[in-house]
Amino acid sequence: MHASKYDENTAFLGDWGTFQKTVFFLLCSSIIPNGFTGLSIVFIGDTPAHHCHIPASVNITVEWRNVSIPVEVDGGHTRISKCSRYKLDVIKGYSDKGLIPWVDVNVSALEQESCEDGWDYDRETYVSTIVTEWDLVCSDDWKTPLTSSLFFCGVFLGSFISGQLSDRFGRKIVLFLTMAVQTIFTLIQVFSPSWVIFCSLFFIVGMGQISNYVAAFVLGMEILSLSVRIIYSTIGVCIFFSIGYMVLPLVAYFIRDWRMLLLAIALPGFLYIPLWWFIPESPRWLVSRGRIEEAEAILQDAARKNGIKAPDVIFPPPQAGEKEARAKSYNLCDLVRSSNIRAITILLCLVWTTLSIGYFALSLNTSNLHGNSYLNCFFSAAVEVPAYIMSWLMFRYLPRRLCLFSTLSLGGTVLLFVHFIPQHLSYVAILLEMLGKFGVTIAFAIIYAFTAELYPTILRNTAMGACSMASRVGSISAPYFIYLGGYYRALPYILMGSLNIFTGLLSLLLPESLGMPLPETMSHMQKVTGFKKRQITYNLDHSKGDQECVSLS
CATH class of the missing domain: 1.20.1250.20 (MFS general substrate transporter like domains)
Structure with missing residues (x-):
């Protein structure tokens, strides 16, 4: 039909x-x-924002804990590192000796390691996401x-x-x-x-x-x-x-x-x-x-x-x-x-x-x-x-x-x-x-x-x-x-x-379909003719089966 x-x-x-x-x-x-x-x-x-977790069990001074995450430059802005920290055993050694960061030790020269103890996430925006749930960082x-x-x-x-x-x-x-x-x-x-x-x-x-x-x-x-x-x-x-x-x-x-x-x-x-x-x-x-x-x-x-x-x-x-x-x-x-x-x-x-x-x-x-x-x-x-x-x-x-x-x-x-x-x-x-x-x-x-x-x-x-x-x-x-x-x-x-x-x-x-009825069979589909003006033919008089041409730009 x-x-x-x-x-x-x-x-x-x-x-x-x-x-x-x-x-x-x-x-x-x-x-x-x-x-x-x-x-x-x-x-x-x-x-969310995140950085390496520093376990509370690591016995270091507050000064060393505050600088244990490296600072990086990203797009002209400085931020703390998301994926690395300074080696905790090295930091603990300096802390035990009573040395002061940036005064007695150039912290930026210390060796770094990955986040071996997981991450701390900013909880201000989200309580949890699948990223924080399964550490997808x-x-x-x-x-x-x-x-x-x-x-x-x-x-x-x-x-x-x-x-x-x-x-x-x-x-x-x-x-x-x-x-x-x-x-x-x-x-x-x-x-x-x-x-x-x-x-x-x-x-x-x-x-x-x-x-x-x-x-x-x-x-x-x-x-x-x-x-x-x-x-x-x-x-x-x-x-x-x-x-x-x-x-x-x-x-x-x-x-x-x-x-x-x-x-x-x-x-x-x-x-x-x-x-x-x-x-x-x-x-x-x-x-x-x-x-x-x-x-x-x-x-x-x-x-x-x-x-x-x-x-x-x-x-x-x-x-x-x-x-x-x-x-x-x-x-x-x-x-x-x-x-x-x-x-x-x-x-x-x-x-x-x-x-x-x-x-x-x-x-x-x-x-x-x-x-x-x-x-x-x-x-x-x-x-x-x-x-x-x-x-x-x-x-x-x-x-x-x-x-x-x-x-x-x-x-x-x-x-x-x-x-x-x-x-x-x-x-x-x-x-x-x-x-x-x-x-x-x-x-x-x-x-x-x-x-x-x-x-x-x-x-x-x-x-x-x-x-x-x-x-x-x-x-x-x-x-x-x-x-x-x-x-x-x-x-x-x-x-x-x-x-x-x-x-x-x-x-x-693509063919133009403005003003055309929905086609029912493959033969009723419009033809691809590129950028040319389309000459579209469809049945207007169903009782006689006559066909007329309607031109659409």
């Missing part, structure tokens, strides 16, 4: 009745836990970015599995299954006895985290009409994600222990169990699978909720060719089967990867910015609200390719300017970083909706899952972009800015 024919057959429902409002707000509300689960590592994995500091990367590896695998499961078994069952995985395994994480167990569970949480977001996104896109679909895909799900993201620093501010913070994040997931009886399966997907009776039952119930009389027969019996097409199963291989869909898939994967690097690197970096980490995280989340409103306005009135190009270029250009800001003007650098986050966030909201518009119903969730998989390559590497800043402060911004501008240019090669 052609996309516009499906829209015609269901037009009797209207755009914004009780049924659509219920679906809209319940699906959007299911996104809220993703906002604080996906970025909780900002607080549970933060590294100094020689083990590589484990901190790896923790985030393993979470995104789980997201990668979840995207691979859930997209195909959703196209085969339905959007609704995958939505609730992955919500359950995210909630239950986050709860189990609270009791992690070691870093290895924590990471293993975090990997599984990642499998559920983005999968339920994509399933809810696609379910709403397929149920709602075109005018509401644009609002849902930009402002709707995205702002509810931001609500969860903004709640995270507020909750973390009052709960400074990482285990209790995870518990507070996990428990709200159980509130979504009753939604199973209020959120329907996608009628569009049911029709694409040949389950006409189930689709009509959902639409009849929707008409009753809207106070509308539905036709006795909503969908005509399928033709023999349609039955065979609906019976066919599709998988990831179909995303590269023809040259056209292969080109679309490759271009979209590149854009998704770059956006994921920028979005998650900037989001995870908030705890490293100058100032209060809770406020920085809140501002990073709050800047997304106007970004999503802007994405809705752009997506409603402007060509999709122009939206992507302009926002990617804005984000990339601003990030390139960050490394020109002197270190003493840190607030200007933060402002530019937030502006870069603003551009990247707009582009991220647009690419979700744009991708859903380009792929057909029979392959839409698989395609969204595949693009989400590609973006996980970016999110897996995002923590290491931040890690590079420890060697050269401007390097992450130079890399992210350049990648954004480059992929912004690549996005101009």
Whole structure:
């Protein structure tokens, strides 16, 4: 069944009745836990100030205890060493002799050693994090970015599995299954006895985290009409994600222990169990699978909720060719089967990867910015609200390719300017970083909706899952972009800015979908024609089967 024919057959429902409002707000509300689960590592994995522990059992004078940690110069600023101390047996020998540091002994010339007795951590900001719990510092500091990367590896695998499961078994069952995985395994994480167990569970949480977001996104896109679909895909799900993201620093501010913070994040997931009886399966997907009776039952119930009389027969019996097409199963291989869909898939994967690097690197970096980490995280989340409103306005009135190009270029250009800001003007650098986050966030909201518009119903969730998989390559590497800043402060911004501008240019090669109905089959997909004006053909008169050409720039 052609996309516009499906829209015609269901037009009797209207755009914004009780049924659509219920679906809209319940699906959007299911996104809220993703906002604080996906970025909780900002607080549970933060590294507070620390230095080597000097045991109280070491009998040395107060003067020698005060100078037992070396002083280092870092970026023009002096600070005590995080990973070394002067050899305690040497210090004890001088202390026992009654020698005075810097008077009788040049302390800086003494031999140093690693933190053999562990570390003392600044407890002013956090009671505990996984870093302080398992000493993920100094020689083990590589484990901190790896923790985030393993979470995104789980997201990668979840995207691979859930997209195909959703196209085969339905959007609704995958939505609730992955919500359950995210909630239950986050709860189990609270009791992690070691870093290895924590990471293993975090990997599984990642499998559920983005999968339920994509399933809810696609379910709403397929149920709602075109005018509401644009609002849902930009402002709707995205702002509810931001609500969860903004709640995270507020909750973390009052709960400074990482285990209790995870518990507070996990428990709200159980509130979504009753939604199973209020959120329907996608009628569009049911029709694409040949389950006409189930689709009509959902639409009849929707008409009753809207106070509308539905036709006795909503969908005509399928033709023999349609039955065979609906019976066919599709998988990831179909995303590269023809040259056209292969080109679309490759271009979209590149854009998704770059956006994921920028979005998650900037989001995870908030705890490293100058100032209060809770406020920085809140501002990073709050800047997304106007970004999503802007994405809705752009997506409603402007060509999709122009939206992507302009926002990617804005984000990339601003990030390139960050490394020109002197270190003493840190607030200007933060402002530019937030502006870069603003551009990247707009582009991220647009690419979700744009991708859903380009792929057909029979392959839409698989395609969204595949693009989400590609973006996980970016999110897996995002923590290491931040890690590079420890060697050269401007390097992450130079890399992210350049990648954004480059992929912004690549996005101009994608087909345009402005004003087009959602495609149902592979033959309804738009063609890649580069920068040329597109000549798009689709069926306008279904009763006669006539075709007319509509030209879109």
